[in-house]
Structures are given as structure tokens and as C-alpha cells.
Amino acid sequence: MTTRSGPGHRRPDPRLSAIVRERRQLIDLAYRLLGSLAEAEDAVQETYTRWYALSDAQRDAIASPGAWLSRVASRVCLDVLGSARARRERYVGQWIPEPVPEPAEWTGGRAGGAGVDPADRVTLDESVSMAFLVVLEAMTPAERVAFVLHDVFRYSFAEVAEIVGRTPAACRQLASSARRRLRGGSPDAAPPARQAAVVRTFKRAWEAGDIAALVGLLDPDVSATGDGGGLVTAEPRPVVGGGQVARFFAGLGVRAAGVTLLERTVNGQPGLVAQRDGVTVAVYAFHVVGERITRIWAVLNPDKIRPWVG
Numbered sequence: 001m002t003t004r005s006g007p008g009h010r011r012p013d014p015r016l017s018a019i020v021r022e023r024r025q026l027i028d029l030a031y032r033l034l035g036s037l038a039e040a041e042d043a044v045q046e047t048y049t050r051w052y053a054l055s056d057a058q059r060d061a062i063a064s065p066g067a068w069l070s071r072v073a074s075r076v077c078l079d080v081l082g083s084a085r086a087r088r089e090r091y092v093g094q095w096i097p098e099p100v101p102e103p104a105e106w107t108g109g110r111a112g113g114a115g116v117d118p119a120d121r122v123t124l125d126e127s128v129s130m131a132f133l134v135v136l137e138a139m140t141p142a143e144r145v146a147f148v149l150h151d152v153f154r155y156s157f158a159e160v161a162e163i164v165g166r167t168p169a170a171c172r173q174l175a176s177s178a179r180r181r182l183r184g185g186s187p188d189a190a191p192p193a194r195q196a197a198v199v200r201t202f203k204r205a206w207e208a209g210d211i212a213a214l215v216g217l218l219d220p221d222v223s224a225t226g227d228g229g230g231l232v233t234a235e236p237r238p239v240v241g242g243g244q245v246a247r248f249f250a251g252l253g254v255r256a257a258g259v260t261l262l263e264r265t266v267n268g269q270p271g272l273v274a275q276r277d278g279v280t281v282a283v284y285a286f287h288v289v290g291e292r293i294t295r296i297w298a299v300l301n302p303d304k305i306r307p308w309v310g
Contacts, residue, residue: 019051022066024123026073031122032148033077034084035097035133037307040122043080047073070153074145074163081141092230094238096297097133098304099283102265127152128267130285130297135185139178146171147178187289189269195288196263196270202286202293203261203272206249214246219292224248229301232281245296264308273308280308 026047030040050072051059062068088095100122122128127148136144142164149155149163150171157168157175164171189195198217205213224245228234239248254261254274259281264273266285274282283305287295299305 019048019065019069022069025066026069028123029070029148029153030073030077031100032127032133032136032152033074033145034080035137036084036304037098037100037122038303039080039084040077043073043076046076071159071163074149078141078145078164081144085141092228093234093236094225094227095137096225096227096299096304097130097137099130099266099271099285099297099299099308100128101308102268125268129189129269129287130267131186131189131287131295132182133267134295134297135182138185139181140174142166143174143178143181146174147182150175151179186287186295190288190290192270194291195286198288198291198293199270199272199286200263203263206252207255207261209250209253211246211250214249215242217291217293218242218245219289219294222292222294222296224296224298226298227301227304229303231302232300234298234300280305283308 023044026044027040030043031037034040034043047069051065051069054062059065126132136148139147145164146157146160149160150157155163157171160171160175161168164174166174190198202214202217205217220242221240222242222245223238223240224235225238226234235248239245258276260275262273262275264271264283266272266283269285270288271286272284273280274284282298282300285297285299286293
């Protein structure tokens with residue numbers, strides 16, 4: 001990609017490769033701020049559009065293009081969060097953040113099929129676990145931006161203040177409030193190996209339709225939430241309670257329905273993918289505390305599971 005000088009054109013940007021390399025960082029940032037890969041990609045595209053809308057002189061005056069892009073992307077996301085809250089209130093059924101696969105498993109989907117650019121992948125860590133993202137959804141847009149920028153991406157409060165349009169002291173309070181929400185959101189998850197063992201056992205019990213075994217794996221207060229987006233059938237409200245959740249999953253009869261369950265990494269945590277005839281029809285994320293599952297999130301909305309393949 002180059003530009004040309006002259007009327008209506010611009011000279012080549014010698015920093016283009018460095019600018020493009022920022023894309024992965026921007027996707028990482030925008031996904032954590034928005035909880036939607038599609039919205040994150042749109043926000044990053046808008047950020048680059050604003051960069052190339054600048055004159056050559058304006059771009060040359062920017063000492064750190066990467067920092068400029070991150071600030072603009074954060075502001076775009078802050079605007080999106082304000083409108084997203086209203087859209088999600090009109091959403092059909094329950095809204096769950098969009099699940100992302102382990103980068104090594106991301107071999108198709110909206111980002112461009114088998115030739116997906118590594119820069120379009122989300123770097124996974126505990127800040128993209130489904131439990132973490134669900135708590136972020138309960139925050140105000142300003143809380144979420146202040147917390148993610150400061151606590152996850154290590155921006156100073158002075159830098160955060162410039163982005164959200166508040167004082168550094170106010171941003172410190174926003175981040176503190178967000179931390180309290182996070183601490184009260186859900187207990188810390190079990191170590192990954194323990195999570196994987198519990199999810200694997202859950203898979204086997206589900207395939208066997210073994211209600212007793214399922215109950216033994218579920219916390220008495222477990223909740224299971226499904227997101228069909230009005231495009232496919234999903235429970236309109238969370239199913240709550242060990243017995244109710246166990247009966248619900250046993251009643252789905254995955255084998256009878258011709259569904260295959262695969263163990264996959266979902267947002268950096270052990271999860272399951274349901275496929276029918278090789279096509280992904282649902283992605284399941286879990287929160288495991290100790291030896292039991294406390295939360296299950298089932299994303300069935302086909303628009304949210306496009307990156308998932310066999």
C-alpha cells in the first residue's frame with residue numbers, strides 16, 4: 001500500500017510497515033474494550049482511516065504514531081461503548097461477549113480464511129477470559145476504558161485522562177470502582193490443568209446424558225447462559241441451579257442430535273465447541289472454581305462464531 005504525491009495524492013509513507021505492525025496491539029486493545037471481535041475490527045479500521053485522513057505534515061508532526069493510534073482507537077471504542085449499551089438492551093435474549101479461539105486454532109472466519117493475518121488475532125491472557133469480559137460488561141463505558149487502559153495495558157492515569165476527557169484523579173477513581181466490580185464478580189478460577197480436567201469430565205457426562213455425574217460437577221448455584229442473538233434458538237433467560245442445569249444439558253442429547261463435542265481453548269480457558277456435520281454450531285466457555293463449574297456460557301449466535309472451524 002503506497003500513496004503518491006501530487007494533487008489529490010500523497011507521497012509514500014515511510015512508516016507504513018511500522019503503522020501496520022500496530023494492528024495486533026490495536027485489535028487486542030479494542031477487543032478487551034468492546035467484547036466483540038467484529039466491533040474491534042471496525043474500530044481499528046476507523047482508527048486507520050483517521051490516520052490516513054491526516055495530511056503529510058500532520059502525520060510527520062506525530063512523534064509516536066503507535067501511541068497516537070492507541071489513543072484514537074481507545075476514543076473510538078469509548079464512543080462505540082456508549083451506543084453498544086443501547087443496542088445490547090434491544091438484543092434478542094442474552095448478550096454474551098464474542099468468544100475467540102486460541103491463535104493456533106484460528107484458521108478461518110471473518111478475518112480472511114486460512115491466510116488470516118497474525119495481526120488480526122487476539123493475544124490471549126486472563127484479561128480475555130469469558131468471566132473477565134462478562135464483568136467488564138457490567139461497568140460503565142468510562143470505568144471499562146479507564147480500567148483496561150491502566151490495569152491491563154499499563155497506561156498512566158494522565159494518559160487515560162486525555163482519552164476519556166476526565167482528570168487523572170477521576171480516572172483513578174474509575175479504575176478503582178472497576179476493580180471492586182471485578183473482585184465481586186466471580187471467585188478466581190481453578191488452575192488451567194484442573195479446569196481442563198473438569199471440562200473434559202463434563203463433556204463425557206454430557207455425551208452420556210448422565211445427570212448424576214453432571215450434578216457432581218456443577219456448583220449448586222451454577223448458571224448457564226445462552227446467546228442465540230435471535231438467529232438460532234437459545235434459552236431466553238439463564239438456567240440456574242445444579243439440578244436444573246444438569247437436566248438441561250442432558251436433555252439436549254448431543255449424540256442423538258448428531259452433534260460432536262470438541263475440546264478447545266475458548267478465550268484462553270478450556271472450553272468446548274459443538275459441531276454438526278463439521279460446522280461449528282456453538283462455543284461453550286466455563287468458569288471453574290475448585291472442583292466445580294460455577295458458570296457456563298453458550299454462544300450459538302452464528303455471527304459470533306464465524307472464526308471457529310474444525
